[in-house]
Amino acid sequence: MSLSVTTTSPDAVTDLAAELRELLGEKNVSLEERVRMRASADGSRMSPIIVEQLPLGLADVVAFPTSAEQIGQVVAAAVRRGVPITPRGKGTGNYGQAIPMSGGLVLDVTRARAVVEVGDGVITAEAGAQMVVLEQAAWNAGQALWMYPSTAQSTIGGFLSGGSGGTGTIEHGSNDRGFVVALDVVHADGTPDLVHVEGEAAQAYVHNYGTAGIIARATVRLEPLRDWRGLYASFPDLESALPAVREIGRMQPPPRLVSADHPEISAALPPDEAVPVGRTSLRSILSADMLAEATRIIEETGGRVEVVREGPQASMRISMLSYNHPIEWFQKATDRPTFHVEVSGEALFERLADVEAVYPDGMLHIEAGHGVPIGMLAGRYESAEQVYAGIAALNALGVGVHNPHQWNVDFEVERTVELARRTDPNGLLNPGKLNPDYDGPRKGAIR
Known part of the structure; x- marks a missing residue:
């Protein structure tokens, strides 16, 4: 992989690394290329649009503070030398927000974990x-x-x-x-x-x-x-599962999660007897006292309960099969280039066929959300222009869409810009991510 060249002063980096070693110890500061490369990547390869633009930057130095106070000290040391700072957690983001576009310091917080x-x-x-x-x-x-x-x-x-x-x-x-x-x-x-x-x-x-x-x-x-349980059910297809997703999501007390997938997405999930191949998988985290009601809903809408599992690991496993994870599993299981967009609105229930038809090989992962269904619409990737045109088509169907294939702050942008004027006067915090003039497709954001 080729690496982008940064404009950070080499002397500033050398001096910063020396101060950070004094502050954090030798083991918590690195200039090694393999460490810098690892700290400069996230899950962006899930996005074919961003893949076409990689690599986006390489850290000059990586620091691993071990407490909240040390985080403050590291930031102050970098600011005094004019070195850009990109904060990083586990690097599980998928769209480049933790990639150091201006090089400089990657501030890895994973050792400050108390x-x-x-x-x-x-x-x-x-x-x-x-x-x-x-x-x-x-x-x-x-x-x-x-x-x-x-x-x-x-x-x-x-x-x-x-x-x-x-x-x-x-x-x-x-x-x-x-x-x-x-x-x-x-x-x-x-x-x-x-x-x-x-x-x-x-x-x-x-x-x-x-x-x-x-x-x-x-x-x-x-x-x-609550006494959470992990419920797995299946249906002949996604359309037949939608009434159950809607009704279970409206139960009181509400489940922690209820989601379902197009059968082809379900088939790509990790092998599990509770997820039968060829059928839509419905999964829910719900309290034990709601199991009977959920079972009634599933059976009356043409589905069947596959298994109910107890314990925290059962809930965690189902959580890990929600949001964009099913799409990621599908990407790993197929040779055809695939992308997704975040979608929301009642049209996901009411116009499923039209929604999935917007993109070639369109497939939906759907979840009951806070007052409105949300989901991930996957399709065969041809070009960024195809993705953007599809967003407009989905909007026309009444679907709210958030385009995740970009690294720009797109939530309360004006508020963030105004705050950053006071808190980051030299523009050193995660440069390249706060772009107030960005006008990419983000209509109907689902947040």
Whole structure:
């Protein structure tokens, strides 16, 4: 793979690396090419549009702070030397948001992973703590996270900076609807200070890829733990499964997740007797006291329950088969180039055939969302222009679409730009991602 050339001053990088070794220790700073390459890539190969543009940048130095306070100190050291800073969690994003387009420093937070406190209805952790670890800590206290990403190994900092929702959104919506209680963030002002923000002030740092401040510590909401079960069912095809998806998603209390796939997508999922080949797979995480009602719905709408599984691993496995993961499994199972777009709206239920026909070999993964169905529409990839034309066609059908095949901040852009003017006056935080003049196709965003 060829590597892009950066304009970061070599002397600035050398001096920064020396200071960071003093601060973090030799093992937590690297100039090695293999480490820099690994820290400069994410899951972008899921997007054929971005693949055509790779590589997008290479880190000059990688730092691994081990606490929230060290995150602040690392950022301050880089800012004093004018070195760009790209924050990184587990690198599970799929669209380039963690790729260091201007080179410089990649700030890997995965070693700052302490769970600080589990309280009544809240949990506090450092940015590098994995969501699965937070969930386990919450369960041990008789509570559960409001939501966690479909990639449960994601870090809390990465999820909040980039993610749009997560498992649990049927009841609580995406993570801009009260999930975040408070944040400790670092600004690019040359100081190592952790700035504590709460409520709406904290929300301004969510979804902006660290372009206005880097999350060092987060406090998010918990709810009382329920006796979750993992239910697998199947239907002859996706159309016949849609009434069950709708009705199960409306049950009270709501499931944590209910999703279903086009049979060809279901067939590409990891082998499991609960996912019969040739049929649409429906999967749900729901409380034990709702199993009878869900079973009734499934059977009355022409499906059959394949299995019900207990324990946290069962729930986590189903979560990992939601959002864009089924499309990723399909991409691995097929030789034909495939892409997807994020879709939403009642038209997914009411005009399924028309929706899938927009793209060649169109196939839908659908989930019950917070008040509106959401999903991933996959199709055979021919060109970026084909994808964009399809977005317009979907809008005409009444489908909300978010184009994920770009790395630009596209949530509350004006708010983020205004915040960044104060918090990042020299434009050093994740350069290339905050583009207020970007006018790419993002009509009807599903967030």
